[in-house]
Amino acid sequence: MANIQTLDPDASPLAYYGAELRRHREAQGLTQPQLGSAIFCTGSLVGQVETTKKVPTRDFSERVDAALGTDGVFSRLVGLVLRSQLPTWFQAYADMEAKAAYISTYQAQLVYGLLQTEDYARAVLATGMPDDLEGLLAARMERQRILERAKPPLAWAILDEAVLYRPIGGHEVMRAQLQKLLDHATHRWMRIQVLPFEAGEHESLDGSFNLLRFDDDPDIIYTEDRISGHMTANPETIREASLRYAHLQATALSVEESVARISRVMEERYGARP
Structure with a gap:
């Protein structure tokens, strides 16, 4: 069985973003590679964002919103995430x-x-x-x-x-x-x-x-x-x-x-x- 990393969405804005990305992706029955293919990146990158190993960009977030139909959720979240990286x-x-x-x-x-x-x-x-x-x-x-x-x-x-x-x-x-x-x-x-x-x-x-x-x-x-x-x-x-x-x-x-x-x-x- 795959080792699924537990996420604490309260840990930081980046952790909240990652947890929400995983939640919305799984709700639509998509694997990381499938979502990656839909937004023109690798499944590995999706996984790294979900587990806070990579910081999402605005372009990534806009593509996720388009692919998952999340009505700008991630485009709004990414500003908070990026501000927290300063x-x-x-x-x-x-x-x-x-x-x-x-x-x-x-x-x-x-x-x-x-x-x-x-x-x-x-x-x-x-x-x-x-x-x-x-x-x-x-x-x-x-x-x-x-x-x-x-x-x-x-x-x-x-x-x-x-x-x-x-x-x-x-x-x-x-x-x-x-x-x-x-x-x-x-x-x-x-x-x-x-x-x-x-x-x-x-x-x-x-x-x-x-x-x-x-x-x-x-x-x-x-x-x-x-x-x-x-x-x-x-x-x-x-x-x-x-x-x-x-x-x-x-x-x-x-x-x-x-x-x-x-x-x-x-x-x-x-x-x-x-």
């Missing part, structure tokens, strides 16, 4: 980011997470040698869904020019990443500025930060160190961060000049004309 110290920020009406970010080292391509994000996340790289990657890609809403948050990103030159993942990955920045730069709700090398010393030499504004809640500033993230709604800190961000905006290239700078770096450094 580092514990980051989950509170991700929750606030998803509720924000306005996001301002200054990034000194990397492209902001909401603007990263999948390959760029994979290369960034791999530097931390996580136990489940693909789970973390899926969670980061899930965060980006807030930009796909009918009414997304207004967003303003200032990127240090060094971000454009640091070859995360290699030249092909960087070409695609800079193209994504150019694509977003033309969106009505997004503005991207480049803080050029020629700016010299500036207001935020001590690092990156994010400023979140809400319709009905106090503003929040978020920073990170090597180990964790830090949020505060302290009015004096918010005031200082807002002033610093205004200075960065004034020092950075204009939006139009920034598009030209990204295009130039993309062509000259990564060998691709945007």
Whole structure:
């Protein structure tokens, strides 16, 4: 007799998802290979998701809903599952980011997470040698869904020019990443500025930060160190961060000049004309 692993649906969102997947599959009399065939994957992958050894993606969940006729159950569950895969110290920020009406970010080292391509994000996340790289990657890609809403948050990103030159993942990955920045730069709700090398010393030499504004809640500033993230709604800190961000905006290239700078770096450094 096959050794069927007992599942505790209360253990975590991932365990609940796996238990529900098994319950709905068995209710329709399907084996794991049969469901896998219906959703264009292996039965082994279905089994790994059911036993929490693999984190489901949104695409997997949508295919399961279509195959089992579950009326979006798994498409709704997967957001909760992927959010739970984020580092514990980051989950509170991700929750606030998803509720924000306005996001301002200054990034000194990397492209902001909401603007990263999948390959760029994979290369960034791999530097931390996580136990489940693909789970973390899926969670980061899930965060980006807030930009796909009918009414997304207004967003303003200032990127240090060094971000454009640091070859995360290699030249092909960087070409695609800079193209994504150019694509977003033309969106009505997004503005991207480049803080050029020629700016010299500036207001935020001590690092990156994010400023979140809400319709009905106090503003929040978020920073990170090597180990964790830090949020505060302290009015004096918010005031200082807002002033610093205004200075960065004034020092950075204009939006139009920034598009030209990204295009130039993309062509000259990564060998691709945007």
